Amino acid sequence: MITVDTYTNANEVSGAFGSDTAIMGGGTLLMGALNYGRQNITKIVRITDPVMKQIADAGDRITIGAGVTMSEVIRSRDLVFLAPVAQSVGGPAIRNMATLGGNLFAGTPYGDFTVALLALDGIVKYANGSEQDLEGFLASRGNRRDLVVSVSVKKPAANEFRYRKVVRVKPMGRSVLSIAARLPTSAGRIANPRVAFGAMGTTPLRAKAVESALDGAALDANGIQAALAAVSKEFQPPDDSLASGWYRNEIAPVYLRRLLLNEGGA
Amino acid sequence: MTKTPLQFTLNGKDTAVFVDGGANLLDVLRRVVGDLSPKYGCGQGTCGTCTVLVDGEPQLSCLTLAESMSGHSLETLNGLATGANLHPLQRTFMESFAAQCGYCTPGMIMAAKALLAKNPNPTREQVIESISGNICRCTGYEPIIDAILQAAVEMRSGRVA
Numbered sequence: 200m201i202t203v204d205t206y207t208n209a210n211e212v213s214g215a216f217g218s219d220t221a222i223m224g225g226g227t228l229l230m231g232a233l234n235y236g237r238q239n240i241t242k243i244v245r246i247t248d249p250v251m252k253q254i255a256d257a258g259d260r261i262t263i264g265a266g267v268t269m270s271e272v273i274r275s276r277d278l279v280f281l282a283p284v285a286q287s288v289g290g291p292a293i294r295n296m297a298t299l300g301g302n303l304f305a306g307t308p309y310g311d312f313t314v315a316l317l318a319l320d321g322i323v324k325y326a327n328g329s330e331q332d333l334e335g336f337l338a339s340r341g342n343r344r345d346l347v348v349s350v351s352v353k354k355p356a357a358n359e360f361r362y363r364k365v366v367r368v369k370p371m372g373r374s375v376l377s378i379a380a381r382l383p384t385s386a387g388r389i390a391n392p393r394v395a396f397g398a399m400g401t402t403p404l405r406a407k408a409v410e411s412a413l414d415g416a417a418l419d420a421n422g423i424q425a426a427l428a429a430v431s432k433e434f435q436p437p438d439d440s441l442a443s444g445w446y447r448n449e450i451a452p453v454y455l456r457r458l459l460l461n462e463g464g465a
Numbered sequence: 466m467t468k469t470p471l472q473f474t475l476n477g478k479d480t481a482v483f484v485d486g487g488a489n490l491l492d493v494l495r496r497v498v499g500d501l502s503p504k505y506g507c508g509q510g511t512c513g514t515c516t517v518l519v520d521g522e523p524q525l526s527c528l529t530l531a532e533s534m535s536g537h538s539l540e541t542l543n544g545l546a547t548g549a550n551l552h553p554l555q556r557t558f559m560e561s562f563a564a565q566c567g568y569c570t571p572g573m574i575m576a577a578k579a580l581l582a583k584n585p586n587p588t589r590e591q592v593i594e595s596i597s598g599n600i601c602r603c604t605g606y607e608p609i610i611d612a613i614l615q616a617a618v619e620m621r622s623g624r625v626a
């Protein structure tokens with residue numbers, strides 16, 4: 200039997216649950232698992248605190264509540280740079296339900312929105328007020344049973360942020376891979392870039408070798424060569440029904456080039 | 466087993482039910498309320514035949530925690546016809562042969578209804594996008610897309626029944 204506890208104050212949730220408890224985001228993954236009896240859950244925690252829905256602009260960063268849905272991202276005037284990312288998640292009904300919080304926990308090849316948050320130096324905030332950088336969060340995902348209240352990201356300057364999702368069916372395909380990049384420039388050179396990939400590992404991952412190859416390079420066909428060479432060796436991508444790991448490694452440089460040079464084709 | 470009271474409006478009517486903890490909205494609509502128009506296809510979000518409108522927006526009822534629906538306004542396919550007068554979408558689906566086995570139809574029509582409420586004059590691409598979460602194994606989609614575009618024309622020109 201399952202009980203549902205509804206909290207109006209997110210702060211009260213911290214520590215309120217054990218291994219048989221699940222936090223309810225939009226339910227697009229959790230409810231499916233429950234419908235199929237795949238989870239040993241006896242308690243569902245629902246949070247109706249408006250803080251979970253807040254989008255707050257704070258100078259060079261912006262904080263997005265974990266309960267914000269993909270459709271709400273698309274409608275937000277403050278999150279225009281993330282609208283194409285949210286638009287790439289599922290179909291309309293999924294986007295009306297799927298939250299940022301749930302996306303952080305989605306198993307590969309899902310987690311497209313998290314790929315973007317990773318490229319934007321995301322910082323996860325828990326109900327007890329503590330914070331963790333998104334990379335660290337993803338590395339230990341699932342170990343810490345706590346409510347995520349929000350994620351803050353760096354606001355990209357105009358044209359600094361790029362995102363692509365490679366799918367086999369359109370619209371609403373699962374990722375063969377997804378790529379997000381923040382490419383600040385200084386004196387015509389890329390400076391301190393972030394590049395993140397989805398569906399290339401068990402969680403979204405930063406492409407550190409690609410980032411260092413791009414740092415200081417010109418954003419043109421010659422400048423990006425070292426990054427393209429680096430990307431095929433960066434990950435050990437999984438085999439799944441969409442693509443083999445080998446295939447993902449083969450196409451990663453193709454789509455990275457298209458993303459970096461703003462070329463057409465997916 | 467402890468049940469939780471739940472109130473919402475369904476197709477404009479106040480509805481009050483008792484639900485099991487963790488029950489999904491599709492089960493509650495079909496088994497408790499008795500509205501059999503939303504269908505069970507997959508129970509995991511992939512087929513879209515359970516699509517209902519929550520405050521005018523499409524949601525997958527199989528993945529919706531029933532208890533989260535308290536105070537909301539729900540619409541299902543059952544609420545579309547007025548007596549013997551079919552909704553333009555129901556009529557154009559018949560006229561365009563957009564339903565073969567008909568299993569996907571409730572979800573298709575509800576997804577289309579949400580689109581046309583926001584965008585009375587959609588492009589073909591926008592129609593395709595609006596039903597991208599709905600699978601049809603019979604029609605090949607073209608008659609469904611045509612039916613939605615035709616309903617849009619009729620609704621714009623005011624032909625109701």
Ligand SMILES: Cc1cc2nc3c(=O)[nH]c(=O)nc-3n(C[C@H](O)[C@H](O)[C@H](O)COP(=O)(O)OP(=O)(O)OC[C@H]3O[C@@H](n4cnc5c(N)ncnc54)[C@H](O)[C@@H]3O)c2cc1C
Pocket residue numbers: 221222223224225226227228229230231265266287288289290293296297298299300301302303304305308309310311312345346347348372373374509510511
């Ligand atoms: C048909 C279909 C298509 C999809 N397509 C895509 C896609 O294209 N791209 C993509 O990225 N994903 C996709 N998904 C996966 C999923 O819909 C999204 O990843 C979504 O963002 C998950 O969010 P949710 O709110 O529904 O999560 P839920 O199902 O509510 O939760 C998922 C997990 O996260 C935990 N959780 C949720 N919120 C919090 C929180 N605030 N704090 C701590 N734990 C939390 C839950 O306990 C649960 O374990 C798809 C799913 C379906 C069914």
Ligand code: FES
Pocket residue numbers: 504505506507508509510511512513514515516525526527528
């Ligand atoms: S039954 Fe809900 S999406 Fe298939």
Ligand code: FES
Pocket residue numbers: 563564565566567568569570600601602603604
């Ligand atoms: S008409 Fe049979 S599944 Fe669409």
